Amino acid sequence: MSENKSRRGFIAASTAALAGLTLAPGIRLVEIASAKPDNEPVTSKVRWGMLIDTSRCQSGCTDCVTACGKENGLGEVKKPRTDAQWIRKIDLKELKSGHALSLPMMCQHCAHPPCVDVCPTGASFKRADGIVLVDRHICIGCRYCMMACPYKVRSFVHEPHTDQNPEVPRGQGCVEGCTLCVHRVDRGGTPACVEACAAAGHNAMLFGDLNDPESAIAKRIREVKTTQVRADLKLDLGVRYEGI
């Protein structure tokens, strides 16, 4: 464990050295990797979350959506009424002032997820680190969770698939949604959408550990006003927005 800590320390130091890559105060381009060893279970010491800065998110840009489709084997959305969509771009406009916003919407990874409350089988569950998932081995496709989710971010898979990414199994008859790219996160990576947004130079998405006071995301949330969508529901969301 101590060896592990010093390794992390080394990574942190070299990352810091690598980067005067500070975009804005408190936002680092390169997030410090905090990969857990493969054989250790996830713990509630970590709470994964995301912060989306709507002032940086461009209307018309769908880089995050494309990256998600590619990473998770969803492909292009050809039939929007039935094809699975884990992340959508939404354009908002206040009619009176004309003030317009664009933002990505995906599973908010609620700390008190209604989709888990209603699931009759236990397939919809929250991991110790706050990531909400569907265990397809258990899901019976009843779609109660889709009805219960206030954000309407889950999809039902209507058709058989054969082109899955080996790390993201998915198939007909189950409900699915954003996994925060759990297969990448478990190895110390970041979600594909966040990576794509940064690669395009927009840097509107920030991913990290909300429980770590030193993480870029925790610092930013402390410094600026951020909003949880439908905060009145008191679901304690993992995804927050800036500028809405």
Added chain:
Amino acid sequence: MKAIVIAVLWGLTFAAAHAAEPGRTPLPAIAIEKPGQCVEPKELMRRDHMKLLQHQRDKTMHQGIRTKKHSLNECIACHAGQKTGTVLGKDGFCQSCHEYAAVKLDCWDCHQPKPGQKTAGAKP
């Protein structure tokens, strides 16, 4: 009673004799194309691979434990046919045996039967 026992015994001997005769009994094609050692003894894998896989599946899904030893993707990486690139198909490692034993395989409704792990999860 005696007659029945004798009939049964005779039946068994007959069946055994014929099972040994090549060509009469269809056998699954178990082709181990990649040399090397499996993660567990052969006898254990033949009987209990499904238990190992299910145990690993729950640990991966719910606890994020992604060790390679009993991971389905690692099985596929090793056992996919060199030519076909998959564990399915007529002589595919999984399918041929499961067809022989008449046990339905539903892993592949969701899992990818071809290896080809992407480098996803590279450190940022």
